[in-house]
Amino acid sequence: MSLLKVENISKSFKTLQVLQNVSVEVQPGERHVIIGPNGAGKTTLFNCITNVLSIDSGTVYLEGQEISHLPSRKLVHLGMSRTFQKNNLFGNLTVEENLHLAVTSTKSYRYQIFNALLKHEDLKKDTDEVLEQWGISSRRNVKVNFLSYGEQRLLEVLLAMAAKPKLLLLDEPTSGMSPAETIQTAEMIKKLPRSVSILIIEHDMEVVFSIADKITVLHHGEVILSGTPEEVRNNEQVRQIYFGGGAKAHA
Amino acid sequence: MKKNLLIMFLLLIAAAALPFIVSEYGINLAAEICIMAIFAMSLGLIMGYAGMVSLGHAAFFGIGSYTVTILGSHLSNFYLLILGSIVLSGLVALITGAIFIRTSKFYFLMITLAFGQLLFALTWQLKDLTGGADGMKISSTMNLGFGDIVSPLGIYFVMAGAAILVYIFLRFFVHSPAGKIIKGVMENESRMKALGYDPRIYKLLAYSVSGALAGFSGSLYGYFNLFVSPDLTNWMFSGQVMIMVIIGGVGTLIGPAIGAGLFIFLQNFISTYTERWPLIMGLLLVILVIVGKGGIIHWFALLRSKIFYRRSQKRMEYAQNHAQKEEVTN
Numbered sequence: 119m120s121l122l123k124v125e126n127i128s129k130s131f132k133t134l135q136v137l138q139n140v141s142v143e144v145q146p147g148e149r150h151v152i153i154g155p156n157g158a159g160k161t162t163l164f165n166c167i168t169n170v171l172s173i174d175s176g177t178v179y180l181e182g183q184e185i186s187h188l189p190s191r192k193l194v195h196l197g198m199s200r201t202f203q204k205n206n207l208f209g210n211l212t213v214e215e216n217l218h219l220a221v222t223s224t225k226s227y228r229y230q231i232f233n234a235l236l237k238h239e240d241l242k243k244d245t246d247e248v249l250e251q252w253g254i255s256s257r258r259n260v261k262v263n264f265l266s267y268g269e270q271r272l273l274e275v276l277l278a279m280a281a282k283p284k285l286l287l288l289d290e291p292t293s294g295m296s297p298a299e300t301i302q303t304a305e306m307i308k309k310l311p312r313s314v315s316i317l318i319i320e321h322d323m324e325v326v327f328s329i330a331d332k333i334t335v336l337h338h339g340e341v342i343l344s345g346t347p348e349e350v351r352n353n354e355q356v357r358q359i360y361f362g363g364g365a366k367a368h369a
Numbered sequence: 370m371k372k373n374l375l376i377m378f379l380l381l382i383a384a385a386a387l388p389f390i391v392s393e394y395g396i397n398l399a400a401e402i403c404i405m406a407i408f409a410m411s412l413g414l415i416m417g418y419a420g421m422v423s424l425g426h427a428a429f430f431g432i433g434s435y436t437v438t439i440l441g442s443h444l445s446n447f448y449l450l451i452l453g454s455i456v457l458s459g460l461v462a463l464i465t466g467a468i469f470i471r472t473s474k475f476y477f478l479m480i481t482l483a484f485g486q487l488l489f490a491l492t493w494q495l496k497d498l499t500g501g502a503d504g505m506k507i508s509s510t511m512n513l514g515f516g517d518i519v520s521p522l523g524i525y526f527v528m529a530g531a532a533i534l535v536y537i538f539l540r541f542f543v544h545s546p547a548g549k550i551i552k553g554v555m556e557n558e559s560r561m562k563a564l565g566y567d568p569r570i571y572k573l574l575a576y577s578v579s580g581a582l583a584g585f586s587g588s589l590y591g592y593f594n595l596f597v598s599p600d601l602t603n604w605m606f607s608g609q610v611m612i613m614v615i616i617g618g619v620g621t622l623i624g625p626a627i628g629a630g631l632f633i634f635l636q637n638f639i640s641t642y643t644e645r646w647p648l649i650m651g652l653l654l655v656i657l658v659i660v661g662k663g664g665i666i667h668w669f670a671l672l673r674s675k676i677f678y679r680r681s682q683k684r685m686e687y688a689q690n691h692a693q694k695e696e697v698t699n
Contacts, residue, residue: 168563194565206563208556219553223565227546231574234544281565 119182121146121285121315122167122198127176129159129166129339136162137339139176144285147312151326152319154336155359160319161203163336164289167317168193168200180285194223197284201274203293203319209263213254216262216273217245220280248276252306268299272306279310286310288318292325304328327351335359384529388522396521402633403528404589406626407535409613411582413625416614418543419575420555421470424478424607425485429580431492431602432458433587435499438597441509450509451588458584459577466576470569485604492599504598511592524593531589532626535582539622542578551575616657618664627665 122144129137136159144150152160165171167178168190178186180196188196208216218235221244222228235241249255252272262270275291291307292300304325310316320326326333327347334344337359343350350356388396408430415421436454444450469480492499499505511518511527518524542548554561554568561568591597600606609632617628635653640646657665 191562191565191567200563206557206560208553208560210556219550219561220564222546222550228550228566229547231545231547232541234541235546235549236544277564
């Protein structure tokens, strides 16, 4: 059974049809990349999957359970986390405090009004684990506003990872990054365990082809093609739309 | 942490020693300051930790005082009356909050203001229950279980004890998981939703706790003043407590309490010299707000960093060395 199944969803903003009968399937453990020119409806697709925007028609299933109308906050508890195209962090809090908030969201003590948060050992353990795994322990007490842009992008992903999701939706994790940071981020995504499936929107073709198991091409709100990187690279229509004619995409 | 404990201890001694230094008038003033400190801390909680600026907080203060007054004519148990005020004002906050938290920023300000004025009008209109514009006398006296407390000294100690208890409670609250999450909601509500939280639950929790504490301070004020009038629920009073929070320092627990102390002290001090005290108070407040941007509490922080200058300099050096080391390893 596929982990995420998006079936024929459509979305329009007044007269503008942004998504038209879009279907996407993500298998367990898969790295599924969504590509498409600007305005193809990629982020809208994410917003529809996570029900930040309500869909006009169609259905979304997570592990066979319909989630089309569940509020976005409930999805985290079903194992689906997302990141944002624009950094959406807690700028006035430190890196550690940001992670505390992300980790606590799945803990049973999140409604407690006594017993200091920091007294919960498992919280400290989970947080330290993330900090050490990604080599940012030395930055733990830095306010997020003072982090470099690349570090903020990394934290954006780590916040979503902290809830230990089965499915991770990454919205352009490398947007606005320097080439060096982009490479680092791609490495980081490759390092994520296979127990996590990833649906990812990405523009950088090198990153796309280095991580993708499957690619879905979106254009004007419609799925042009969904297939292996090889199929996508050799597809004439995709090349026409996406790469602007004859030029062959390179990995 | 040890330094904090020391400061707490010194404050405690100061609070205990105060009545032996000042006159009876001073003791009364100190008791009033303690009550207002609780009220200001309750508003400071939602303003500084949940980002909800309310201009109708006096409503809960009023509910607290009127509960003690009206219920007090039927029963006399101090604990029951106080508990009744806390529960009732907390409940009203819970019910009204469920509607109010759907709005934010200016709209929240306006709707809380409207609610406060609604209650003000009610206390004015329900003459049989509240005494209307004439106000009401409180018949019961404070009795903690070992005789009536009527001396200013005794009343002061009760109020000071209550203020300290509320401070400790709030300290626990803001450090608890829910407290931290409330702050997270203030910082970035949309991300909190994406992380799987329901912001409304936490906002409502903060608002209810704040309302209950405001009611608590109101009930204490009833025992202190022995007289209640509709003015206690007026928006002017809500504005005053907001000023206390702002001059004390939004975003801290002790800041609003300090602000309350300064406000009450200045108000009384200046009014002994001139009837035009609001004029001078207004001027002073304008200066305070302009000069002391983050509130008085930040002056203390500044003072502390001056006193501990050398230590902080050492820490800076250490941090710099550390940063350099990191660069080398990279």
